[in-house]
Amino acid sequence: MSAIQVIPINMYLLLSTVLFTIGVLGVLFRRNAIIIFMSVELMLNAINLLLVAFSSYLSDGKGQVFVFFIMAVAAAEVAVGLAILMMVYRNTKSTDINILNKLKW
Amino acid sequence: MITTYLFYFLSFLAIMCALMVVFSKNPVHSVLYLVLTFFTIAGHYVLLNAQFLAAVHVIVYAGAIMVLFLFVIMLMNLNKDTEPHKKPWLKFSAAIASGLLLVVLVGSLKGAETIVPTNAFNPNIGLIENLGKTLFHDFLLPFEVSSILLLVAMVGAVMLGKKSIK
Structure with a gap:
Protein backbone atom coordinates (compact mmCIF):
# COMPACT_ATOMS: atom_id res chain seq x y z
CA MET A 1 0.00 0.00 0.00
CA SER A 2 1.32 3.40 -0.90
CA ALA A 3 1.76 6.17 1.63
CA ILE A 4 -0.15 8.72 -0.42
CA GLN A 5 -3.37 6.75 -0.06
CA VAL A 6 -3.27 6.84 3.72
CA ILE A 7 -1.13 9.89 4.55
CA PRO A 8 -2.57 13.30 3.60
CA ILE A 9 -0.26 15.60 1.68
CA ASN A 10 -0.40 18.10 4.56
CA MET A 11 1.74 15.77 6.69
CA TYR A 12 4.48 15.83 4.07
CA LEU A 13 4.18 19.62 3.85
CA LEU A 14 4.58 19.82 7.62
CA LEU A 15 7.51 17.40 7.72
CA SER A 16 9.50 19.15 5.03
CA THR A 17 8.73 22.55 6.55
CA VAL A 18 10.15 21.35 9.86
CA LEU A 19 13.24 19.88 8.18
CA PHE A 20 13.78 23.10 6.21
CA THR A 21 13.49 25.17 9.39
CA ILE A 22 16.03 22.95 11.14
CA GLY A 23 18.37 23.66 8.22
CA VAL A 24 17.83 27.40 8.64
CA LEU A 25 18.43 27.01 12.37
CA GLY A 26 21.72 25.24 11.65
CA VAL A 27 22.88 28.03 9.35
CA LEU A 28 22.06 30.69 11.96
CA PHE A 29 23.16 28.72 15.02
CA ARG A 30 26.64 27.42 14.20
CA ARG A 31 29.95 29.08 13.38
CA ASN A 32 31.67 26.08 11.84
CA ALA A 33 31.50 26.44 8.05
CA ILE A 34 31.21 22.67 7.51
CA ILE A 35 28.13 22.41 9.71
CA ILE A 36 26.61 25.33 7.80
CA PHE A 37 27.21 23.41 4.57
CA MET A 38 25.51 20.36 6.02
CA SER A 39 22.52 22.47 7.05
CA VAL A 40 22.24 23.73 3.47
CA GLU A 41 22.19 20.08 2.35
CA LEU A 42 19.40 19.46 4.87
CA MET A 43 17.35 22.30 3.36
CA LEU A 44 17.86 20.93 -0.16
CA ASN A 45 16.69 17.52 1.02
CA ALA A 46 13.56 18.97 2.61
CA ILE A 47 12.67 20.49 -0.76
CA ASN A 48 13.47 17.21 -2.54
CA LEU A 49 11.15 15.34 -0.20
CA LEU A 50 8.34 17.79 -0.91
CA LEU A 51 8.88 17.53 -4.68
CA VAL A 52 8.72 13.73 -4.53
CA ALA A 53 5.61 13.85 -2.34
CA PHE A 54 3.76 16.13 -4.76
CA SER A 55 5.04 14.13 -7.72
CA SER A 56 3.62 10.86 -6.51
CA TYR A 57 0.49 12.52 -5.14
CA LEU A 58 -0.27 13.93 -8.59
CA SER A 59 1.08 10.82 -10.40
CA ASP A 60 3.39 13.03 -12.46
CA GLY A 61 6.98 11.95 -13.03
CA LYS A 62 8.29 15.46 -13.73
CA GLY A 63 8.75 16.27 -10.06
CA GLN A 64 11.01 13.27 -9.55
CA VAL A 65 13.08 14.22 -12.61
CA PHE A 66 13.50 17.66 -11.08
CA VAL A 67 14.89 16.01 -7.94
CA PHE A 68 17.63 14.47 -10.10
CA PHE A 69 18.68 17.91 -11.26
CA ILE A 70 18.69 19.20 -7.69
CA MET A 71 20.93 16.27 -6.72
CA ALA A 72 23.35 17.12 -9.55
CA VAL A 73 23.46 20.77 -8.49
CA ALA A 74 23.95 19.74 -4.84
CA ALA A 75 26.86 17.46 -5.77
CA ALA A 76 28.53 20.25 -7.78
CA GLU A 77 27.92 22.73 -4.97
CA VAL A 78 29.45 20.44 -2.36
CA ALA A 79 32.55 19.73 -4.48
CA VAL A 80 33.28 23.42 -5.09
CA GLY A 81 32.27 24.47 -1.58
CA LEU A 82 34.49 21.95 0.15
CA ALA A 83 37.40 22.93 -2.13
CA ILE A 84 36.92 26.57 -1.10
CA LEU A 85 36.71 25.47 2.53
CA MET A 86 39.97 23.55 2.22
CA MET A 87 41.62 26.67 0.84
CA VAL A 88 40.23 28.77 3.69
CA TYR A 89 41.50 26.22 6.19
CA ARG A 90 44.93 26.19 4.58
CA ASN A 91 45.18 29.97 4.88
CA THR A 92 43.59 30.55 8.30
CA LYS A 93 44.01 27.15 10.07
CA SER A 94 40.35 27.26 11.04
CA THR A 95 36.83 26.89 9.60
CA ASP A 96 35.37 29.59 11.82
CA ILE A 97 33.23 31.91 9.67
CA ASN A 98 33.89 34.86 11.98
CA ILE A 99 37.45 34.99 10.65
CA LEU A 100 36.09 35.53 7.16
CA ASN A 101 34.91 39.09 7.76
CA LYS A 102 36.92 40.95 5.12
CA LEU A 103 33.80 41.54 3.03
CA LYS A 104 31.81 42.69 6.03
CA TRP A 105 30.72 46.29 6.05
CA MET B 1 -2.05 0.81 8.90
CA ILE B 2 1.58 -0.21 8.97
CA THR B 3 2.34 2.51 6.39
CA THR B 4 0.99 5.13 8.78
CA TYR B 5 3.12 3.88 11.65
CA LEU B 6 6.14 3.70 9.38
CA PHE B 7 5.54 7.27 8.21
CA TYR B 8 5.38 8.65 11.74
CA PHE B 9 8.38 6.61 12.87
CA LEU B 10 10.50 7.78 9.91
CA SER B 11 9.38 11.38 10.35
CA PHE B 12 10.23 11.36 14.05
CA LEU B 13 13.63 9.81 13.33
CA ALA B 14 14.33 12.31 10.52
CA ILE B 15 13.51 15.33 12.68
CA MET B 16 15.47 14.02 15.68
CA CYS B 17 18.54 13.25 13.56
CA ALA B 18 18.31 16.64 11.84
CA LEU B 19 18.22 18.33 15.25
CA MET B 20 21.23 16.30 16.35
CA VAL B 21 23.11 17.45 13.21
CA VAL B 22 22.72 21.03 14.38
CA PHE B 23 23.28 20.51 18.09
CA SER B 24 26.00 17.86 18.38
CA LYS B 25 29.35 19.26 19.48
CA ASN B 26 31.61 17.03 17.41
CA PRO B 27 31.53 17.65 13.62
CA VAL B 28 32.08 13.93 12.91
CA HIS B 29 28.93 13.10 14.91
CA SER B 30 27.07 15.74 12.89
CA VAL B 31 28.08 14.02 9.66
CA LEU B 32 26.98 10.61 10.94
CA TYR B 33 23.61 11.99 12.07
CA LEU B 34 23.20 13.60 8.65
CA VAL B 35 23.78 10.20 7.04
CA LEU B 36 21.02 8.79 9.27
CA THR B 37 18.72 11.65 8.22
CA PHE B 38 19.39 10.84 4.56
CA PHE B 39 18.55 7.19 5.15
CA THR B 40 15.22 8.12 6.74
CA ILE B 41 14.46 10.41 3.77
CA ALA B 42 15.26 7.47 1.47
CA GLY B 43 12.72 5.47 3.50
CA HIS B 44 10.17 8.21 2.82
CA TYR B 45 10.92 7.94 -0.89
CA VAL B 46 10.23 4.21 -0.78
CA LEU B 47 6.94 4.91 1.00
CA LEU B 48 6.06 7.36 -1.77
CA ASN B 49 6.64 4.77 -4.53
CA ALA B 50 9.83 6.47 -5.72
CA GLN B 51 12.02 3.38 -5.53
CA PHE B 52 14.63 4.39 -8.08
CA LEU B 53 14.99 7.82 -6.52
CA ALA B 54 15.49 6.20 -3.10
CA ALA B 55 18.37 4.11 -4.44
CA VAL B 56 19.94 7.13 -6.17
CA HIS B 57 19.50 9.20 -3.02
CA VAL B 58 21.34 6.64 -0.88
CA ILE B 59 24.14 6.28 -3.44
CA VAL B 60 24.64 9.98 -4.13
CA TYR B 61 24.04 11.51 -0.71
CA ALA B 62 25.00 8.87 1.84
CA GLY B 63 27.60 7.29 -0.43
CA ALA B 64 29.31 10.18 -2.18
CA ILE B 65 28.56 13.56 -0.61
CA MET B 66 28.79 12.50 3.02
CA VAL B 67 32.02 10.58 2.42
CA LEU B 68 33.41 13.80 0.93
CA PHE B 69 32.35 15.68 4.06
CA LEU B 70 33.89 13.03 6.28
CA PHE B 71 37.18 13.14 4.36
CA VAL B 72 37.38 16.91 4.62
CA ILE B 73 36.63 16.87 8.35
CA MET B 74 39.28 14.23 8.97
CA LEU B 75 41.76 16.15 6.78
CA MET B 76 41.18 19.29 8.84
CA ASN B 77 41.42 17.43 12.15
CA LEU B 78 38.36 19.14 13.63
CA ASN B 79 37.06 17.97 16.98
CA LYS B 80 35.19 19.13 20.05
CA ASP B 81 38.00 21.29 21.45
CA THR B 82 38.60 23.36 18.32
CA GLU B 83 34.90 23.91 17.74
CA PRO B 84 34.00 27.63 17.70
CA HIS B 85 30.81 28.77 19.42
CA LYS B 86 28.58 31.76 19.02
CA LYS B 87 27.67 34.01 21.90
CA PRO B 88 24.63 32.83 23.90
CA TRP B 89 22.45 35.77 22.88
CA LEU B 90 23.23 35.09 19.21
CA LYS B 91 22.26 31.43 19.64
CA PHE B 92 19.06 32.50 21.41
CA SER B 93 18.15 34.92 18.64
CA ALA B 94 18.93 32.28 15.99
CA ALA B 95 16.53 29.87 17.71
CA ILE B 96 13.85 32.59 17.97
CA ALA B 97 14.26 33.57 14.31
CA SER B 98 13.98 30.07 12.95
CA GLY B 99 11.06 29.33 15.28
CA LEU B 100 9.28 32.36 13.88
CA LEU B 101 10.03 31.17 10.34
CA LEU B 102 8.48 27.81 11.22
CA VAL B 103 5.37 29.52 12.62
CA VAL B 104 5.00 31.69 9.51
CA LEU B 105 5.43 28.77 7.11
CA VAL B 106 3.07 26.46 8.99
CA GLY B 107 0.53 29.26 9.34
CA SER B 108 0.63 30.03 5.64
CA LEU B 109 0.29 26.34 4.75
CA LYS B 110 -2.65 25.91 7.16
CA GLY B 111 -4.99 28.02 5.04
CA ALA B 112 -3.87 26.58 1.71
CA GLU B 113 -6.40 24.77 -0.42
CA THR B 114 -5.88 21.06 -0.86
CA ILE B 115 -4.98 20.03 -4.37
CA VAL B 116 -7.11 17.54 -6.25
CA PRO B 117 -5.08 15.05 -8.30
CA THR B 118 -6.09 15.26 -11.95
CA ASN B 119 -4.36 12.08 -13.09
CA ALA B 120 -5.44 8.63 -11.96
CA PHE B 121 -3.24 7.11 -9.28
CA ASN B 122 -0.31 5.35 -10.92
Whole structure:
Protein backbone atom coordinates (compact mmCIF):
# COMPACT_ATOMS: atom_id res chain seq x y z
CA MET A 1 0.00 0.00 0.00
CA SER A 2 1.32 3.40 -0.90
CA ALA A 3 1.76 6.17 1.63
CA ILE A 4 -0.15 8.72 -0.42
CA GLN A 5 -3.37 6.75 -0.06
CA VAL A 6 -3.27 6.84 3.72
CA ILE A 7 -1.13 9.89 4.55
CA PRO A 8 -2.57 13.30 3.60
CA ILE A 9 -0.26 15.60 1.68
CA ASN A 10 -0.40 18.10 4.56
CA MET A 11 1.74 15.77 6.69
CA TYR A 12 4.48 15.83 4.07
CA LEU A 13 4.18 19.62 3.85
CA LEU A 14 4.58 19.82 7.62
CA LEU A 15 7.51 17.40 7.72
CA SER A 16 9.50 19.15 5.03
CA THR A 17 8.73 22.55 6.55
CA VAL A 18 10.15 21.35 9.86
CA LEU A 19 13.24 19.88 8.18
CA PHE A 20 13.78 23.10 6.21
CA THR A 21 13.49 25.17 9.39
CA ILE A 22 16.03 22.95 11.14
CA GLY A 23 18.37 23.66 8.22
CA VAL A 24 17.83 27.40 8.64
CA LEU A 25 18.43 27.01 12.37
CA GLY A 26 21.72 25.24 11.65
CA VAL A 27 22.88 28.03 9.35
CA LEU A 28 22.06 30.69 11.96
CA PHE A 29 23.16 28.72 15.02
CA ARG A 30 26.64 27.42 14.20
CA ARG A 31 29.95 29.08 13.38
CA ASN A 32 31.67 26.08 11.84
CA ALA A 33 31.50 26.44 8.05
CA ILE A 34 31.21 22.67 7.51
CA ILE A 35 28.13 22.41 9.71
CA ILE A 36 26.61 25.33 7.80
CA PHE A 37 27.21 23.41 4.57
CA MET A 38 25.51 20.36 6.02
CA SER A 39 22.52 22.47 7.05
CA VAL A 40 22.24 23.73 3.47
CA GLU A 41 22.19 20.08 2.35
CA LEU A 42 19.40 19.46 4.87
CA MET A 43 17.35 22.30 3.36
CA LEU A 44 17.86 20.93 -0.16
CA ASN A 45 16.69 17.52 1.02
CA ALA A 46 13.56 18.97 2.61
CA ILE A 47 12.67 20.49 -0.76
CA ASN A 48 13.47 17.21 -2.54
CA LEU A 49 11.15 15.34 -0.20
CA LEU A 50 8.34 17.79 -0.91
CA LEU A 51 8.88 17.53 -4.68
CA VAL A 52 8.72 13.73 -4.53
CA ALA A 53 5.61 13.85 -2.34
CA PHE A 54 3.76 16.13 -4.76
CA SER A 55 5.04 14.13 -7.72
CA SER A 56 3.62 10.86 -6.51
CA TYR A 57 0.49 12.52 -5.14
CA LEU A 58 -0.27 13.93 -8.59
CA SER A 59 1.08 10.82 -10.40
CA ASP A 60 3.39 13.03 -12.46
CA GLY A 61 6.98 11.95 -13.03
CA LYS A 62 8.29 15.46 -13.73
CA GLY A 63 8.75 16.27 -10.06
CA GLN A 64 11.01 13.27 -9.55
CA VAL A 65 13.08 14.22 -12.61
CA PHE A 66 13.50 17.66 -11.08
CA VAL A 67 14.89 16.01 -7.94
CA PHE A 68 17.63 14.47 -10.10
CA PHE A 69 18.68 17.91 -11.26
CA ILE A 70 18.69 19.20 -7.69
CA MET A 71 20.93 16.27 -6.72
CA ALA A 72 23.35 17.12 -9.55
CA VAL A 73 23.46 20.77 -8.49
CA ALA A 74 23.95 19.74 -4.84
CA ALA A 75 26.86 17.46 -5.77
CA ALA A 76 28.53 20.25 -7.78
CA GLU A 77 27.92 22.73 -4.97
CA VAL A 78 29.45 20.44 -2.36
CA ALA A 79 32.55 19.73 -4.48
CA VAL A 80 33.28 23.42 -5.09
CA GLY A 81 32.27 24.47 -1.58
CA LEU A 82 34.49 21.95 0.15
CA ALA A 83 37.40 22.93 -2.13
CA ILE A 84 36.92 26.57 -1.10
CA LEU A 85 36.71 25.47 2.53
CA MET A 86 39.97 23.55 2.22
CA MET A 87 41.62 26.67 0.84
CA VAL A 88 40.23 28.77 3.69
CA TYR A 89 41.50 26.22 6.19
CA ARG A 90 44.93 26.19 4.58
CA ASN A 91 45.18 29.97 4.88
CA THR A 92 43.59 30.55 8.30
CA LYS A 93 44.01 27.15 10.07
CA SER A 94 40.35 27.26 11.04
CA THR A 95 36.83 26.89 9.60
CA ASP A 96 35.37 29.59 11.82
CA ILE A 97 33.23 31.91 9.67
CA ASN A 98 33.89 34.86 11.98
CA ILE A 99 37.45 34.99 10.65
CA LEU A 100 36.09 35.53 7.16
CA ASN A 101 34.91 39.09 7.76
CA LYS A 102 36.92 40.95 5.12
CA LEU A 103 33.80 41.54 3.03
CA LYS A 104 31.81 42.69 6.03
CA TRP A 105 30.72 46.29 6.05
CA MET B 1 -2.05 0.81 8.90
CA ILE B 2 1.58 -0.21 8.97
CA THR B 3 2.34 2.51 6.39
CA THR B 4 0.99 5.13 8.78
CA TYR B 5 3.12 3.88 11.65
CA LEU B 6 6.14 3.70 9.38
CA PHE B 7 5.54 7.27 8.21
CA TYR B 8 5.38 8.65 11.74
CA PHE B 9 8.38 6.61 12.87
CA LEU B 10 10.50 7.78 9.91
CA SER B 11 9.38 11.38 10.35
CA PHE B 12 10.23 11.36 14.05
CA LEU B 13 13.63 9.81 13.33
CA ALA B 14 14.33 12.31 10.52
CA ILE B 15 13.51 15.33 12.68
CA MET B 16 15.47 14.02 15.68
CA CYS B 17 18.54 13.25 13.56
CA ALA B 18 18.31 16.64 11.84
CA LEU B 19 18.22 18.33 15.25
CA MET B 20 21.23 16.30 16.35
CA VAL B 21 23.11 17.45 13.21
CA VAL B 22 22.72 21.03 14.38
CA PHE B 23 23.28 20.51 18.09
CA SER B 24 26.00 17.86 18.38
CA LYS B 25 29.35 19.26 19.48
CA ASN B 26 31.61 17.03 17.41
CA PRO B 27 31.53 17.65 13.62
CA VAL B 28 32.08 13.93 12.91
CA HIS B 29 28.93 13.10 14.91
CA SER B 30 27.07 15.74 12.89
CA VAL B 31 28.08 14.02 9.66
CA LEU B 32 26.98 10.61 10.94
CA TYR B 33 23.61 11.99 12.07
CA LEU B 34 23.20 13.60 8.65
CA VAL B 35 23.78 10.20 7.04
CA LEU B 36 21.02 8.79 9.27
CA THR B 37 18.72 11.65 8.22
CA PHE B 38 19.39 10.84 4.56
CA PHE B 39 18.55 7.19 5.15
CA THR B 40 15.22 8.12 6.74
CA ILE B 41 14.46 10.41 3.77
CA ALA B 42 15.26 7.47 1.47
CA GLY B 43 12.72 5.47 3.50
CA HIS B 44 10.17 8.21 2.82
CA TYR B 45 10.92 7.94 -0.89
CA VAL B 46 10.23 4.21 -0.78
CA LEU B 47 6.94 4.91 1.00
CA LEU B 48 6.06 7.36 -1.77
CA ASN B 49 6.64 4.77 -4.53
CA ALA B 50 9.83 6.47 -5.72
CA GLN B 51 12.02 3.38 -5.53
CA PHE B 52 14.63 4.39 -8.08
CA LEU B 53 14.99 7.82 -6.52
CA ALA B 54 15.49 6.20 -3.10
CA ALA B 55 18.37 4.11 -4.44
CA VAL B 56 19.94 7.13 -6.17
CA HIS B 57 19.50 9.20 -3.02
CA VAL B 58 21.34 6.64 -0.88
CA ILE B 59 24.14 6.28 -3.44
CA VAL B 60 24.64 9.98 -4.13
CA TYR B 61 24.04 11.51 -0.71
CA ALA B 62 25.00 8.87 1.84
CA GLY B 63 27.60 7.29 -0.43
CA ALA B 64 29.31 10.18 -2.18
CA ILE B 65 28.56 13.56 -0.61
CA MET B 66 28.79 12.50 3.02
CA VAL B 67 32.02 10.58 2.42
CA LEU B 68 33.41 13.80 0.93
CA PHE B 69 32.35 15.68 4.06
CA LEU B 70 33.89 13.03 6.28
CA PHE B 71 37.18 13.14 4.36
CA VAL B 72 37.38 16.91 4.62
CA ILE B 73 36.63 16.87 8.35
CA MET B 74 39.28 14.23 8.97
CA LEU B 75 41.76 16.15 6.78
CA MET B 76 41.18 19.29 8.84
CA ASN B 77 41.42 17.43 12.15
CA LEU B 78 38.36 19.14 13.63
CA ASN B 79 37.06 17.97 16.98
CA LYS B 80 35.19 19.13 20.05
CA ASP B 81 38.00 21.29 21.45
CA THR B 82 38.60 23.36 18.32
CA GLU B 83 34.90 23.91 17.74
CA PRO B 84 34.00 27.63 17.70
CA HIS B 85 30.81 28.77 19.42
CA LYS B 86 28.58 31.76 19.02
CA LYS B 87 27.67 34.01 21.90
CA PRO B 88 24.63 32.83 23.90
CA TRP B 89 22.45 35.77 22.88
CA LEU B 90 23.23 35.09 19.21
CA LYS B 91 22.26 31.43 19.64
CA PHE B 92 19.06 32.50 21.41
CA SER B 93 18.15 34.92 18.64
CA ALA B 94 18.93 32.28 15.99
CA ALA B 95 16.53 29.87 17.71
CA ILE B 96 13.85 32.59 17.97
CA ALA B 97 14.26 33.57 14.31
CA SER B 98 13.98 30.07 12.95
CA GLY B 99 11.06 29.33 15.28
CA LEU B 100 9.28 32.36 13.88
CA LEU B 101 10.03 31.17 10.34
CA LEU B 102 8.48 27.81 11.22
CA VAL B 103 5.37 29.52 12.62
CA VAL B 104 5.00 31.69 9.51
CA LEU B 105 5.43 28.77 7.11
CA VAL B 106 3.07 26.46 8.99
CA GLY B 107 0.53 29.26 9.34
CA SER B 108 0.63 30.03 5.64
CA LEU B 109 0.29 26.34 4.75
CA LYS B 110 -2.65 25.91 7.16
CA GLY B 111 -4.99 28.02 5.04
CA ALA B 112 -3.87 26.58 1.71
CA GLU B 113 -6.40 24.77 -0.42
CA THR B 114 -5.88 21.06 -0.86
CA ILE B 115 -4.98 20.03 -4.37
CA VAL B 116 -7.11 17.54 -6.25
CA PRO B 117 -5.08 15.05 -8.30
CA THR B 118 -6.09 15.26 -11.95
CA ASN B 119 -4.36 12.08 -13.09
CA ALA B 120 -5.44 8.63 -11.96
CA PHE B 121 -3.24 7.11 -9.28
CA ASN B 122 -0.31 5.35 -10.92
CA PRO B 123 2.01 3.39 -8.61
CA ASN B 124 4.61 2.82 -11.36
CA ILE B 125 5.57 6.47 -11.71
CA GLY B 126 8.81 6.09 -9.74
CA LEU B 127 10.14 3.13 -11.68
CA ILE B 128 13.23 3.67 -13.77
CA GLU B 129 11.43 3.07 -17.07
CA ASN B 130 8.91 5.87 -16.64
CA LEU B 131 11.46 8.25 -15.13
CA GLY B 132 13.87 7.62 -18.01
CA LYS B 133 11.14 8.33 -20.53
CA THR B 134 10.28 11.62 -18.84
CA LEU B 135 13.93 12.57 -18.47
CA PHE B 136 14.91 11.95 -22.08
CA HIS B 137 11.71 13.24 -23.72
CA ASP B 138 10.83 16.37 -21.79
CA PHE B 139 14.10 17.27 -20.10
CA LEU B 140 16.80 16.43 -22.62
CA LEU B 141 18.33 19.92 -22.78
CA PRO B 142 18.50 20.41 -18.97
CA PHE B 143 20.08 16.96 -18.75
CA GLU B 144 22.88 17.96 -21.13
CA VAL B 145 23.32 21.32 -19.42
CA SER B 146 23.68 19.60 -16.05
CA SER B 147 26.55 17.54 -17.48
CA ILE B 148 28.31 20.83 -18.36
CA LEU B 149 27.61 22.01 -14.81
CA LEU B 150 29.27 18.92 -13.37
CA LEU B 151 32.29 19.40 -15.65
CA VAL B 152 32.63 23.03 -14.57
CA ALA B 153 32.33 22.03 -10.92
CA MET B 154 35.03 19.39 -11.36
CA VAL B 155 37.42 21.85 -13.02
CA GLY B 156 36.68 24.43 -10.32
CA ALA B 157 37.26 21.98 -7.47
CA VAL B 158 40.59 20.86 -8.95
CA MET B 159 41.70 24.46 -9.51
CA LEU B 160 40.76 25.48 -5.96
CA GLY B 161 42.28 22.40 -4.41
CA LYS B 162 45.70 22.89 -5.94
CA LYS B 163 48.49 23.98 -3.64
CA SER B 164 49.22 27.32 -5.29
CA ILE B 165 47.54 29.07 -8.17
CA LYS B 166 49.86 31.08 -10.36
